[in-house]
Amino acid sequence: MGIEIITLVLVVGILLLLFTGVPLAFSTGAMAAALILMEFGPNGLGLIATRIYDLMADFAFVAVPMFVMMGLVLEKSGVTNDLFRAMSIFGGRIRGGLAVQTLVVSVLLAAMSGIIGGEIVLLGLIALPEMLKRGYDKKLAVGTICAGGSLGTMIPPSIVLIVYGLTTDTGVGELFLAVLLPGLMLAGLYVGYVMVLASLKPEVAPPPSADEADMTRAEKRQLLRRTVLPIAVAAWVLICIYTGIASIIEAAAMGVIGALASAAIRGTLSGRLIRATCGETLRICGMIMWIVFGATALIGVYNFFGGAAFVTSAINGLDLPPLAILILMMLILFVLGMFMDWIGILLLTMPIFVPIVEGFGYDPIWFGVLFTMNMQMSYLTPPFGPAAFYLKGVAPDDITMGDIYKSFWPFIALQALAIGLLVAFPEIALWLPSVLM
Amino acid sequence: MKRSTDDGRKPSSPLVLKPAELVSYGFAVCVAIMGLEVVMRYLFNTPQIWVQDMVVMLVGSCFAIGGVVVLYEGTHIRITALYDQVPKRVQRALDLLAAVVAAVYLALVGYGAWVNARLSLTLNETTGTGWDSPLPMVLKSVLLVSAILMAIIAVTQIYRSFKRLAG
Numbered sequence: 238m239g240i241e242i243i244t245l246v247l248v249v250g251i252l253l254l255l256f257t258g259v260p261l262a263f264s265t266g267a268m269a270a271a272l273i274l275m276e277f278g279p280n281g282l283g284l285i286a287t288r289i290y291d292l293m294a295d296f297a298f299v300a301v302p303m304f305v306m307m308g309l310v311l312e313k314s315g316v317t318n319d320l321f322r323a324m325s326i327f328g329g330r331i332r333g334g335l336a337v338q339t340l341v342v343s344v345l346l347a348a349m350s351g352i353i354g355g356e357i358v359l360l361g362l363i364a365l366p367e368m369l370k371r372g373y374d375k376k377l378a379v380g381t382i383c384a385g386g387s388l389g390t391m392i393p394p395s396i397v398l399i400v401y402g403l404t405t406d407t408g409v410g411e412l413f414l415a416v417l418l419p420g421l422m423l424a425g426l427y428v429g430y431v432m433v434l435a436s437l438k439p440e441v442a443p444p445p446s447a448d449e450a451d452m453t454r455a456e457k458r459q460l461l462r463r464t465v466l467p468i469a470v471a472a473w474v475l476i477c478i479y480t481g482i483a484s485i486i487e488a489a490a491m492g493v494i495g496a497l498a499s500a501a502i503r504g505t506l507s508g509r510l511i512r513a514t515c516g517e518t519l520r521i522c523g524m525i526m527w528i529v530f531g532a533t534a535l536i537g538v539y540n541f542f543g544g545a546a547f548v549t550s551a552i553n554g555l556d557l558p559p560l561a562i563l564i565l566m567m568l569i570l571f572v573l574g575m576f577m578d579w580i581g582i583l584l585l586t587m588p589i590f591v592p593i594v595e596g597f598g599y600d601p602i603w604f605g606v607l608f609t610m611n612m613q614m615s616y617l618t619p620p621f622g623p624a625a626f627y628l629k630g631v632a633p634d635d636i637t638m639g640d641i642y643k644s645f646w647p648f649i650a651l652q653a654l655a656i657g658l659l660v661a662f663p664e665i666a667l668w669l670p671s672v673l674m
Numbered sequence: 675m676k677r678s679t680d681d682g683r684k685p686s687s688p689l690v691l692k693p694a695e696l697v698s699y700g701f702a703v704c705v706a707i708m709g710l711e712v713v714m715r716y717l718f719n720t721p722q723i724w725v726q727d728m729v730v731m732l733v734g735s736c737f738a739i740g741g742v743v744v745l746y747e748g749t750h751i752r753i754t755a756l757y758d759q760v761p762k763r764v765q766r767a768l769d770l771l772a773a774v775v776a777a778v779y780l781a782l783v784g785y786g787a788w789v790n791a792r793l794s795l796t797l798n799e800t801t802g803t804g805w806d807s808p809l810p811m812v813l814k815s816v817l818l819v820s821a822i823l824m825a826i827i828a829v830t831q832i833y834r835s836f837k838r839l840a841g
Contacts, residue, residue: 254775255752255753256753256755256756257756257757257768257771257772258752258753258754258756258757258768258769258771258772259752259771259772259775259776260750260751260752260772260776261750261751261752261753262741262750262751263750263772263775263776263779263780264775266779266783267775267776267778267779267782270778270779270782270783271778271782274782279785279789280789282782282783282785282786282789283786283789283790284786285782285783285786286783286786286787286789286790286814286817287786287790289783289787289817290787290790290810290813290814290817292737293730293734293735293737293738293813293816293817294730294734294809294810294813295730296726296729296730298733298737299704299729299730299733302701302704302733302736303704303705306701306705483712486708487708487711487712490704490705490708490709490712491709491712493705494705494709497705511702512695512699514701514702515695515698515699515700515701515702516694516695516698518698518701518736519694519697519698519701519736519739519740519743520740520743520744520747520749521740522736522737522740523736523737523739523740523741523742523743523744524740524741524744524749524750524751526737526738526740526741527740527741527744527750528751530741530783531779534783576753578751619755620753620755621753621755
């Protein structure tokens, strides 16, 4: 088979399997395994097993379960709940205060763990009822939670960036620095949107009643004190990473220890907490890693047949200016994001895209930030927007899937705007690493 | 990100979940020994060379075995946009297709893993550096066992969806 036919068979085959509901983890891998079996017989299968083994044996991937655990411990011990309550001190008086408060908490949560599902579920349980009770517009409430909850993929420590760094051989520390300002910029755009909307249409975000907003000084102090610890944990992890006291993986393990310590101080550390955390980490990793295994099998087999060279020459053959190709790549990522999740997209496209982008003289660090920004959209775009599924699981029944997806569009537009800004002004990403590294 | 359908009838066999729970404590062990290593290195200036390989062995095993649990519980991520629109009977047929694809893939991975694991065990393969640990042998064997377990689970799922489709 020629590489053109192979490409066609793989793309069509995988899309067919995906749409008929075959799990992501097996669709990609099955096509790869079938292809290599047909061309090389059973002995070719060793290639797939070897690629999977290489990932299992990669120390760098240890960061994934560590950051997952850290987030789970903070969530299960009630620390994140405290955080949301405490932030009401700042959110109380401004327009759209509850929504702004939700976004601020999202950023803090993102800095502590960055498990999208966990964050959205948590905010759906804490912030959504609060906003609905206050009479917030359903769509504003839902959109804020899902867009905010998705920030976990951007704000360091982000698992997306760790995997991007590993796949493309770029420095994870540098990526973390580069993504900081763009991530905050995106969160800032959300906050700005909420505040503008709340002042144009006050009925979508009613202010709190006078007695609700009132809190004694002692109450405030008590609330604030409870947040010192989780914020210290997040800061500690980031300090470890940026100063190089510990490697990113050790920093992640330190983060788990810090999270356990804050659970202990809060009085909610228990054997059950540890058991539940370990069990859930096992499941989350099993889910993520088998998708990674499938994708690595596919990309290995495809490149074995000369796939990367084929796509590269096809893209270069378009004879478009670099900027047009960059925009084309962003569109491809956007479309893929409607059907796949970030890790599949990353492993399939980045080994091909990044060398091309580097060939144009663009910075791979900057491209990585663009990629995570793009993946923000993939969380929200139908028909496969994981954020919507996560929220639906905990939202009241009268919030339909249609409501949820409709609420996303303003935020998707803001994400597109942020990508545009980042393309026009790469300094937003590259300034911080250039100053600090 | 819908969890796959399994009409709520979860096999309650402790055969998979109990050992898996035990395996999952590997994560806690990793946190502990990595914390210990940092302390040893900074306070006592005695870096522990065995920690990294140990952690990779535990975490790598958890990765593979996690997939067994997720398949057993039917929670691998799948796109359900189309699936949700079709009638029940077609859904049953799609369940059968998903189980068949999984079984074929896992059997093929299992075969590849067997080729690799057999070679690794006969050569008594070790990492060759530092602690010179048996990491390659361990992880290649774990992958083999996980793939076989998952293939067996997928075959039982084929059987069940076939029965449901016929019945």
